[in-house]
Amino acid sequence: MSGVAPPLLEVRALETRFSTEAGLVHAVDGLSFSVNKGDSLALVGESGCGKSVTALSILRLVPDPPGRVAGGEILFEGYDLLKLSRRDMRRIRGGEMSMIFQDPMTSLNPVLTIGDQISEAIRTHESVSRRSAWRRCVELLELVRIPDPHRRVHDYPHRLSGGMRQRAMIAMAVACAPKLLIADEPTTALDVTIQAQVLGLLDRLKRELGMTVLLITHDLGVVAEWANRVVVMYAGNKVEEGRVDELFAQPLHPYTQGLLGAIPQAGRVHYTNARLHEISGTVPNLIDPPARCRFAERCAKAIDICHREYPAPFRPAAGREVSCFVAERDLA
Amino acid sequence: MMSYIARRLLQAVPAVFGIIIINFFVLHLAPGDAADVLAGEAGAANEAYMKQLRETFGLDQPLYVQLYEYVANILQLNLGYSFRHNMAVADLIAERLPATLWLMLSAVFLAVGLGILLGVTSARFVNTIVDRIASVLALLCYSTPVFWIGLMMIVLFSVELGWLPSGGFETIGADFTGLDRVLDVLWHTLMPALALSLFYLAVYARLMRASMLEVYRLDFVTTAHAKGLSPARVAFKHVLRNALLPVVTMAGLHLGGMLGGAVVVEVVFSWPGIGRLAFDAIFQRDFNLVLSILVLSSVLVIVINLAVDLLYAWLDPRIEIR
């Protein structure tokens, strides 16, 4: 792959804030990353790290009020989405770029049939007849391997199992062959055996339709199995980025290291022979966070400067990045 | 579908029995002999009437026999005879019922229609001055006694401005026919229906606002936006129908209350319905008539509730009618 082609999506210094009674929450605070064409990029982090807000910000779906994208640029094929008119933005949503959500039980409208909801997506972006849109629905349901699509297309969501609903959501999302699919924790609400099915489906569709996928997840297992590149987020910031192989083989940021150590499955650990690596304390409050490393309070390796300054991104190799004074010192 | 209706009607049977039994006990717990209560203390208690009452309701028999007789009679719609009106009670009610149903239908129409409109507007402009004004308006309607606002409307629109008739179902003696008559009735309906609807209008406006805001927070609305739909389409196709569900439930629950409100409104506007009939009967102490109206209105509520449930099931496919 040549490095010349511009990225499909480039997020630059994104800031998304929510006003609450307690104060202004900096949910995403100066986040930058890019998604190349054909990528399977995973945005990984624990709850409250801002990964879902990032996804909503990209599609400009942050509920306003209380939320607001306060700064930065989101370049999609070179155009800044934040500067588009509402009408143009609507053309992007569901057309060029679409999204699926965590809970398939609540993300489909309970009073409309599956066919209604998918054909609505088609007819919003393409001028096709009702009949041919309906035909496309059936094909799409076939594509996502929903058995008996001719019948299912007339069903209401509550008649489908969780896994089937998520397939229907995916069918709806890929209806207009988007260039980028954002999947926000698409398997978190599903059982593992169903999760494997859905991840396999995403993989296949990506290949067949030539999509790029941005996967948002908290599960490092899913990242390792599925993604080719990964961005690790903590408290509204990116802490580390790299190819999946590199990052799992040699995590650079103490937070990434901690996360990997905290998973019981890594190595053959059992409570009788090993304690799990814990990260002490809890995630910091994001109301007016101080300008220093957000992870410093919980970090076992923190040195003086960590408590005073914000670490700039350090790039030890192409496509590899870490924001940590300690890692930078050790690598230098 | 038909089997569902049949099953629901079957389920209503104990409720109907319960209502009749409660009526029976109200009658018997009242001070004095039930025949006295039924016949009333005023002049009408002639021998023939008392005799008819005792026969109809078996008042000389032990209590359980009386209960049996009472239930059996009502179930056969054998409601007795009103000497005051010189008419069979069943006929009397049948004659007056349409006016009340019409009044209620108009009021429901106004309350649901305007309530939803007000609620949707509030939700659309949430936390703006429009929302504030709508909320205050709703709160005022919600707190106004229906009989009082009725009187005040008469003062304003009939006495001071002379725009609307102060009462009645139609212009007496005008003998309108066809469209003229329809317009005349509508003209007479406007004030009483509005007065009756105000409270409910406020309830639905508040409910609709809350419900819209609630639905807007749900995931499938985000999905709809993510599909690239316009805000108007999201509002009408995705939000509105879901937000309507609690309003429909509420409206069903309110029917009984509205029927009660109709008594007051019919008195204020001299409306020739069963509410007015019940009111007059109370002062004439024609308790048999009163209780019959009460039982029949309750049955009416049960039937309309069934219709509302069917409507709900139609709106919400998650409810399975089988």
Added chain:
Amino acid sequence: MRRLTEFWRRYRRNVLAVLAFGVLLVVAAMAVFADLLYPQGPWEMVTRPFLWPGDRSQHLLGSDMLGRDVMAGIVHGSRVSLLIGVVATAVAFIIGTLVGATAGYFRGWVDDVLMRFTEIFQTIPPFMFLIVLVAIFKPSVTTITLAIGIVSWPTLARLVRSEFLTLRERDFVQAGFVIGMSNTRIILTQILPNALPPVIVTSSVIVATAIINESALSFLGLGDPNLMSWGTMIGAGRQVLRNAWYLTALPGIAILLTVLALNIAGDGLNDALNPRLKSG
């Protein structure tokens, strides 16, 4: 005490609710001090009939067709309204909480039976039932209060039941079972404190409804004949509506203000008792 101040701190944030609370205090004061303010009572003919409000400064709100002071009537009428409103709600609260708590806690057939029973009461048009009860048992403060209580409890019963049904399944209540608490203890220490706030809020609305119901009864001539009530005044004023509409308007405004204040205070209570607990 700490909770009370905390509660007031939250209630205070709603300016309208504080205002409503003030109105209620004024109405309560009128009821308590009625005999001091108008020792001659509301029935006394004190001046010439049909004085319009503002005509004479000593009879601020004018006089009725018999020359009775309208202000005296309103002040004394507040007694009946508040008394019946509060006591009837208390009656409804007791029946409703008992029925609802039993049904929601024990579920199964107990729930089925009690709810069928409640439904029957909900099916009978409440106001019609009310006038029938009052007419048959003869209007007096006691019968009116009881009758209003009897037609008002189903709302509370259903609310309490649904609260109990959901709370009973909550993990913290299940935890109560696991540590060996008795049913009584679970109901009193785990469920009730969490079920009460919405019930209190609804009760404030029921007081408002009860006041309207009482005034409607009096308006129809089914009030306690020995007591001056706002509804009675409106009923009397209706006879002279065309010439002296202020006789109808003024007591109605008194009802409207009181009921409005109760409803606004209910909203305020709701916000103060159920703060959206931040999660996550």
Added chain:
Amino acid sequence: MIPLLQVENLTKHFVTRQGTVQAVDDVSLSIGEGETVGLVGESGCGKSTLGRMIVRLLEPTSGTITLQGKEVAHLRGEASKRFRRRVQLIFQDPFTSLNPRSTVGRILEEPLIVHRLGGRDERRAQVEELLRRVGLSPGAADQFPHEFSGGQRQRIGIARALALSPELIVCDEPVSALDVSIQAQVLNLLSSLKRQTGIAYLFISHDLSVIRYIADRIIVMYLGKIVEVAGHDSLWDRPLHPYTQALMAAVPLPDPQAARSRERVVLEGDLPSPVSPPSGCRFRTRCPHAVDRCAREEPALREVVGGRFVACHLVTAGDGPTDIGPGGPPPPAA
């Protein structure tokens, strides 16, 4: 030796509008003193129902539960209360399992009050001790649950379960609602408490990796039935039941190399309805190896090799576990 807890032929049916749900069907298991038994399975497999029957929150439809040889499934009154002191429960959701209107001190004191343990001062001291043991400061006693984070609340839930010094704690998905880093804290806490007190756990989870870390012995359930029982190492090395194999293959490994090199057995289809489970083996509709017999005959849970039990026609006693590689096909039917 009598095990601490013995469950035999336990069944629980729920009657719903759609029909009778066989949530748990004829399940037998035992838990030894100080043992941690892991119960794993996907949603709807009946693991939580089983746990709630064991702590007596649910009445079994049939079957017996014995605690050190004594039947406990139908205890009433004082005997029931004595049982409560010996078996406790930790809940999944730390946000709903604590009474929002009680202080933490009150929540921890309640078990002591109910069982009349100690006077007011003693109880106070005990609450402080409990808080210390789960790693919270004594000052926490005066605060309300909503002032704590999810992980801290789960510690409070653990302290409540410890208050009565039980012999067995049923942990119902205690870390599922927590982030990975917090999950590690709680798992470490549970294992150190076990080392200190020799308490036994029945640890219920949908997460095979958590189960594998914390359990001595693992029970795998599918649609109301136990399909496999094994020691934690042997299960991981050689899963015998096709469902266990598929489950393990589906767990995403946080190791890209290993993830890519392993064989993928992606199960087709959805979980059948528990109202009308398939005839014979309940797993056969999704099993890649199913044969005719599986539809006709229900496989019994049999001991295949010392301490290993499998309910599958295709795995027979003669076949040592050595014949079957991880994730590989089971041997043909005998």
